[in-house]
Amino acid sequence: MRLIKNKIEHNGSGAVTLFPEEPEDMWHAYNLIRPADLLRASAIRRVTTVQDTGSTTSTRVHLNLEIRVKNLDFDPQSSALHVSGQIINETPHTKIGQFHTLDLELNRNFTLEKEVGANGEGVGWDSIAVEMLKDAVDEGGKRRAEAVAVVMQEGLAHICFIGQFQTILKQKVEMSVPRKRQGGGDHDKGMGKFFRVTLETLLRQMEFNTSITSSSNNESVRPVLLASPGFVASGFHKYIQSEASTTTPGLKRLLPSMVVIHSASGYMNSLSEVLQSPAVKTLLADTKYARETRLMDDFLDQLRKETNKATYGPREVESAVDQGAVGRGGGVLIMSNRLFRSQDIAERKRWVTLVDRVRDVEGGEVRILSSDHESGKRLEGLGGIAALLTFPIIEEDLDSEEES
């Protein structure tokens, strides 16, 4: 995403104009845009006009509409963001107060304005929002290429794209492969079919051109991680090799970027294991999700060791922060960005305050994990918030209901 114009005032109000370039930018926009913000973008609206005679004509007009955001709808699979709200600028075709849903498009500017209201109507550009904006704006396009992971087991494959900020499950291939039986060759046949379907699906999702002539743009091949328990992934790799050498030579371009990794199962749960494998670490080096994954592992390690230097859950973490345990010298507050996506402004304020406090007052580190990543998902299970503490604290029994 490119930052076109930045007019953020000191008090936190102001507007930015952004230019989304790739699908993941939509995810950033989804995190940036909050209800009650003002969003201005180009739109196509069908306008119905009624003549004096009573006949109606309906035309589609291009408009620049500004809406006050009511609702956001994000589809991670297609990276499409729909923002609905009430129109606040008047145009020849629309009235103020009419509802409109803006579909943000790639390569088309949009302007996002956040206001600071008198009594909590808007929080403006708080530290989290500014942080997110920084994350979203790609300085100099040095973003890492995303990887494609195929997590599979017999008869089941999950094809997912691992991006900087999200892991998108693109497609799940599920097929009933007959088990081995006395004297039956059905299993091998079934596996062959399963491999074929998985490869077809993978190529379709990668939009990989298998024709030999398209080898000119072969620099854009993303790494493909094949992970499975047992021998499924290696079998799949072998299958692709044989396909490349026989029917579809175009696949040869794909082969060098393929890595076979072990995973415990064919479900998305085992993606963390995939991301931690040495082969992937060298391949993807120090990417954000690798760091996040490592952080989560550290945290869980601490938890496992029962050193009392790790805690999770909203109340527990807040009380730890109150005790000053998340401070300088190793205190890390780990939060899922889902918490900041809350529709409830007070809720968001609560977390922003906590983050600001840890960062600015306590001097601890704050990591905001993407909820669309494997590590973020693990964090979600712990209530979306956890902390590594500088000193062990004994927790009193908190009988109050834990927030989900």
Add this chain to the structure above:
Amino acid sequence: MSRSRVKNVDFEDDDYYDDDGYESADPEEQEHLQRCTNEVLSQLRTGQPSLTVSKEEVQEALWHYYNDVEKSVNYLRGSHTLVGRKKKKFKNNRLRSKVCSAIINIPRCVGRFSLAGLENAIALERLLALDVIMALNSNLGFIKGVCLGVWENVLTGFLVPVYPVPLSPPSAHFSAADFFRDSPWLNVPSHRKADILVEPLYPRLGLLGGAPEASGKMSKLAALAAARKQKESGQATSNTPPASTSESQQPEKAKISLKDRLAASSKAAKPSEGLAGLQSIRRSAKPSPPAQKPSSPEPTKVVPTPAPVPKDQPEELVDDKEEPQQQIPEIRAQPSMFASAIIGSQTGPKMAEPSRLHSNHVDLLQIYGVDHAEPFDFSEPSPDDVVLKAQSTAKGFKSKTPASKAGGDKKGQAGLAGDMNNLSVEEKVTVKSKNLDVLAEYNKSKRKRSANFVVIGHVDAGKSTLMGRLLADQGAIDQRTLDKYRKEAEKIGKGSFALAWVLDQGSEERARGVTIDIATNKFETENTAFTIVDAPGHRDFVPNMIAGASQADFAVLVIDSSVGKFESGLKGQTKEHALLVRSMGVQKIVVAVNKMDTVQWDKGRFDEIEQQISSFLTTAGFQGKYISFVPCSGVLGDNISRRSEDSNASWYTGRTLIEELETSEPYTHALEKPLRMTIGDVFRGGVQNPISISGRLDSGSLQVGDQILTMPSGEKAVIRSVEVDDDSSDWAVAGQNVVLNLANIDPIHLRSGDVVCRSSSPIPTITTFTAKVLAFEHLMPMLVDIHRGRLHVPGRISKLVASLDKGSGAPIKKRPKIVAPGTVARVVIEMDTAVPLEAPTRIVLRTGGSTVAAGLLE
């Protein structure tokens, strides 16, 4: 559609009909029968001329009338007062061969129109001339009876059987000889009839549309002779007047006369239709059988046809109205052209095309062949078709309440009719249920004690080889196959894997020398039938091992005794497997200390292993009396089914492995509970069985023809056949490993891990549950894989409710942050997809390739 095709269809269905499980001795059915019998008896006793009839007779009658009390009473009354025939004949009928009875059924199902029945019967002629003759016989006699105006019968008791056809006496004004005077072929001396083939002089009607019968049929005379022979042999049992040559001609005459009448009455009909009628007559005349046969068709089923003579029609209609069951008279469809041609009905030809698609017009009353009084036109399926279809659609319902077959016309008319509306388009496979009382069958059956055991242990401990040896020693696998495996294994440089290949059938498994998936095999000793479940030892395939262990009654833990391997195994899957089988409810464990030959049968080594393993197993929760140790060698076969001959091994005097296995106690299974079966595999069983599933019945029982429900897809299927341990069976009960061949389901709805149940007691699908688990590793809110048999779904521990006291189960700490290994905790688990699970079920939680907890769903 030609007439002949229609005919054939009818015939097939009739044939089908007869295999139906009518003679099944279902207790419910018997009870119902008993009830009906009593009712009939009482009605007969209280009725106007009081009658006493034997119970058997009543039951016979009920059987024929599908337990319709009223009809049976009518029939019994009629038969005892008017005809007064003995009923022993029924017995004869019932003993008839299938084909024969199929034919006999024809008059019943198309009974309203016996000429049609005739035609059907002729279609069968190719199959079995004798039976045809018998059937024809009755039909002919029947027609004759009608023609002769034996209408007292019809009028007094409409359903009174035209019993083995009293042909001869009323023939005074209807001489058969007259009718056939012009048939030269009938003048041939009787002793030569079998030898001489005389072309009939009258025009070959077949040319006018009788193509089907041209195909290699036995000649008329041959048929005649055969019929004669049959008659002579059967004369002893016959109690009808002795048949003479002249009598044998009578029916033919009757037919000729019919033909004449038809010719007169069917002027309105198209010529082809008329000819069809004629043709049928001609063909029916062909065998010219003697009039009476011991095997005359079941009279109860043969209901008087509408008179072929138009003047009889009104009487017939009057009868219709008297028929008590006839509540909706207007449902009668238009007679077909053929029918109208023969009846000479006023309606004229309307539609000649009998179609199954019309089944929705069929009233329920007709289904059970109750109101035979109506002329049967071919615009509907035969009653038998309808019954068959109704049975197929109402299968699930029926298998539970078999008696509803009889009472079906009273209850659920609407439902059944609705079903029939649905069945017209899709061609469903129908499977007949024998309606067995499976549990009674099971108790009756004398089978060997059976035991399933799973073979577990660390990878390369020699599990598969040990089991291969066991199978080879027990003769479950022949030497030739073994030699073949040995040769092939040596070819790829893995000679020592030859025995393992008995179980490792997969190409990948053989190439890598690692068991990947479970393999089941079986062998029998003198008093026990064992089923081996060979589980993979590799850590990646623990899910498969869980699937195998869920099928087992007890376990054999194989331990590699060689130096270094035992130790690494202990760290590896030896412990995990042992814990898993224990947490899945296995009590007894036999520890086979394998590869003792590599340590020269060192007693010290064995003792060391025994000591370590037994202490571990005890902590894992196995009771000491259920743990036993056997030193053995899988490759050499020592101490497996024979004692070791190695002098170093002489210190061991305990049981061999096979003896140890035989000490297993019989296991009881939840036979009475609702049906549950986790699908282990979905595969194509062959050309005959496109969709088959295998698995072990966890509880309940099933039988062929049952309708089952698969969860979570919620799709229904019909069990086409059942195989228990590779032998086909009619039923299966809990604890057995079965293969079910299914019909009426798309394989897309079947996955391994799905659960088979009945729609009457379906297994719930849930997305969240509480479980009491024993933690093997640290538990916190985290992502886990949930395993239950073949079922393997991702999920997460969403809440740690409490950690519990191991002994009492009382909560120690509420909402713990983390559950340490070895503690029991109550946790809430959520899954993304709905999964068929119900308490109490043993589940295993794994994450990152290791088992973190196992426990019981609450």
